Amino acid sequence: MSAPHPTRQALLDAGVRLAEASSLANLSVNAIVGKADVAKGTFYVHFADRKAYLVALHRGFHDDLLAQIRVAIEPLPPGNERIRAGVSAYLDGCLKARAVKALLLESRAEPEITNEVQKRNRAFSRLLASEFEAADAVEAAGAARLLVATIAELALAEAEKGNPDQALRRHLWRMLAAR
Amino acid sequence: MSAPHPTRQALLDAGVRLAEASSLANLSVNAIVGKADVAKGTFYVHFADRKAYLVALHRGFHDDLLAQIRVAIEPLPPGNERIRAGVSAYLDGCLKARAVKALLLESRAEPEITNEVQKRNRAFSRLLASEFEAADAVEAAGAARLLVATIAELALAEAEKGNPDQALRRHLWRMLAAR
DNA sequence: TGTACATCAGTGAACGCGCGTTCACTGATGTAC
DNA sequence: TGTACATCAGTGAACGCGCGTTCACTGATGTAC
Numbered sequence: 285m286s287a288p289h290p291t292r293q294a295l296l297d298a299g300v301r302l303a304e305a306s307s308l309a310n311l312s313v314n315a316i317v318g319k320a321d322v323a324k325g326t327f328y329v330h331f332a333d334r335k336a337y338l339v340a341l342h343r344g345f346h347d348d349l350l351a352q353i354r355v356a357i358e359p360l361p362p363g364n365e366r367i368r369a370g371v372s373a374y375l376d377g378c379l380k381a382r383a384v385k386a387l388l389l390e391s392r393a394e395p396e397i398t399n400e401v402q403k404r405n406r407a408f409s410r411l412l413a414s415e416f417e418a419a420d421a422v423e424a425a426g427a428a429r430l431l432v433a434t435i436a437e438l439a440l441a442e443a444e445k446g447n448p449d450q451a452l453r454r455h456l457w458r459m460l461a462a463r
Numbered sequence: 464m465s466a467p468h469p470t471r472q473a474l475l476d477a478g479v480r481l482a483e484a485s486s487l488a489n490l491s492v493n494a495i496v497g498k499a500d501v502a503k504g505t506f507y508v509h510f511a512d513r514k515a516y517l518v519a520l521h522r523g524f525h526d527d528l529l530a531q532i533r534v535a536i537e538p539l540p541p542g543n544e545r546i547r548a549g550v551s552a553y554l555d556g557c558l559k560a561r562a563v564k565a566l567l568l569e570s571r572a573e574p575e576i577t578n579e580v581q582k583r584n585r586a587f588s589r590l591l592a593s594e595f596e597a598a599d600a601v602e603a604a605g606a607a608r609l610l611v612a613t614i615a616e617l618a619l620a621e622a623e624k625g626n627p628d629q630a631l632r633r634h635l636w637r638m639l640a641a642r
Numbered sequence: 643t644g645t646a647c648a649t650c651a652g653t654g655a656a657c658g659c660g661c662g663t664t665c666a667c668t669g670a671t672g673t674a675c
Numbered sequence: 676t677g678t679a680c681a682t683c684a685g686t687g688a689a690c691g692c693g694c695g696t697t698c699a700c701t702g703a704t705g706t707a708c
Contacts, residue, residue, distance in 0.1 A: 291651075309573070313695060323653040325697085330651090334695065390571065394488070426630045430638070433616030434609050441608070451605045455642075459609070462641025463634075470684075492662060502686040504664085509684090513662065 292330040294320045299341045303383035308390040311338070338397050345387050346404045352377045353411070367415045367460060371435055372453075374408075378439035379448065388436055388443075408432050416463065427463045434459060471509040473499045478520045482562035487569040490517070517576050524566050525583045531556045532590070546594050546639060550614055551632075553587075557618035558627065587611050595642065606642045613638060 288296075298319035302311055313334055317324050331337040356373035360366040378384040391397050413421070413428035438456055442449050467475075477498035481490055492513055496503050510516040535552035539545040557563040570576050592600070592607035617635055621628050 289651085312693080314693075324695095325654065326652050328696070329653095392569065392571070423630065423634075426628075427634045429620070430613050430616060430631060430634050434613045437609060437612030449605075451602065452609060455602075455606045455609050458641050459638050462637050468684085491660080493660075503662095504687065505685050507663070508686095 289330065291320075291322060291326060294322070295327060295330060295337070296341055296344060299337070300345075300381075300383045303341075303387055308338075308387075308394065313337075335397070338391070338394060339400050342387060342391060342397055342400050342404070345381065345383070346407075348381070349374060349377045350407070362415065362417065364461065367412070368457060370411070370415070371456070371460070374435060375439055375442060375448070375453070379442055379446075382443070384439060384443045388439060405429075405432055405436075431460060431463070468509065470499075470501060470505060473501070474506060474509060474516070475520055475523060478516070479524075479560075479562045482520075482566060487517075487566075487573065492516075514576070517570070517573060518579050521566060521570060521576055521579050521583070524560065524562070525586075527560070528553060528556045529586070541594065541596065543640065546591070547636060549590070549594070550635070550639070553614060554618055554621060554627070554632070558621055558625075561622070563618060563622045584611055584615075610639060610642070 295316060298316050299311060302315055302319055313324065313327050316337070317327050327337070331340065353370045353373045357366050357370040360369055378388070381387075392401055409425065409428040409432045412431060413424040416424040416427065434456065438449070438452050441452060474495060477495050478490060481494055481498055492503065492506055495516070496506050506516070510519065532549045532552045536545050536549040539548055560566075571580055588604065588607040588611045591610060592603040595603040595606065613635060617628070617631050620631060
């Protein structure tokens with residue numbers, strides 16, 4: 285993992301800060317370069333176009349989340365405790381990243397990055413399905429897809445609230461067990 | 464329920480047809496009046512601005528869905544069968560409305576109508592929670608919220624597929640039972 | 643050590659474009675007398 | 676029946692605006708000789 289160019293990173297950081305404060309729709313190139321305090325042309329030194337920038341922003345967000353999940357589940361043996369640890373890592377990671385509302389939800393509307401979001405959600409679903417000791421792999425995949433959507437909704441609910449919602453998490457554990 | 468003005472209805476129909484074909488982002492006033500074959504100024508005869516139009520579009524969509532659900536559950540006694548009938552009516556209604564992808568998902572990004580979407584989702588949640596014969600009303604509300612998100616995701620999955628996904632629905636019934 | 647050239651991140655004015663919205667106007671229909 | 680006026684949906688050219696993108700240029704740093 286080579287160190288990214290500092291100005292490129294500054295532009296991505298500016299995007300995260302903007303997404304924290306408002307919505308993806310306000311992530312204009314003007315706003316980004318304003319926040320990063322660089323000239324407009326500089327944006328195009330580091331990104332082919334706005335679409336490429338948004339994809340990069342997403343990728344960074346999800347890569348971070350995935351890394352946190354891996355750290356959380358790595359020491360645990362397969363089983364429900366491991367699954368809950370992974371899901372908790374996801375939810376806690378979302379809570380720390382206050383840009384989650386914009387990145388998780390609103391970006392689904394931008395046709396340019398829908399593919400990226402779907403790819404990431406499928407990756408999460410596969411990860412979850414692989415934890416189910418399922419006799420039928422197809423059934424596990426279906427269950428995982430619905431559960432990933434449920435988990436994302438919970439992350440949004442907590443993002444609005446600002447802190448963990450234990451009652452909702454309890455419901456989630458029950459759904460995970462019922463699968 | 465008084466009959467709406469025909470031109471106003473034509474503008475709303477044009478929006479639905481556009482949403483079926485592409486995304487909400489493409490629902491520009493230009494595109495709408497083009498599809499409805501009226502002058503641009505006519506749009507503002509019937510709607511205060513674009514935001515008011517989008518809210519009206521949503522309201523129509525959800526009112527239809529709710530009416531279908533009410534018809535489906537009305538003759539049934541309380542219980543799991545009634546819940547499944549209501550959810551099935553929702554999913555089947557979404558499948559018939561091919562604009563569902565745009566209206567259900569992408570509109571969450573438009574800050575102007577987020578409130579409207581949240582209000583409607585809360586209404587669905589309350590409807591679902593009221594079907595649970597719960598000792599604890601607070602717990603039922605939490606479960607209902609997560610389940611509404613799961614059901615919406617399933618509707619999206621079926622919208623992409625084009626027909627009912629029985630395996631996913633089976634998972635949903637299991638989650639509804641586990642609640 | 644000094645000169646010439648190459649590289650490349652950074653600059654910011656300028657561009658065309660499509661957007662949402664406005665507004666003076668038209669023309670059909672209804673109402674008053 | 677005819678005339679004058681009011682109402683109101685509909686028109687479309689024109690508006691200002693902010694957007695994403697381009698491009699000729701700058702200036703610092705590295706390389707060759």
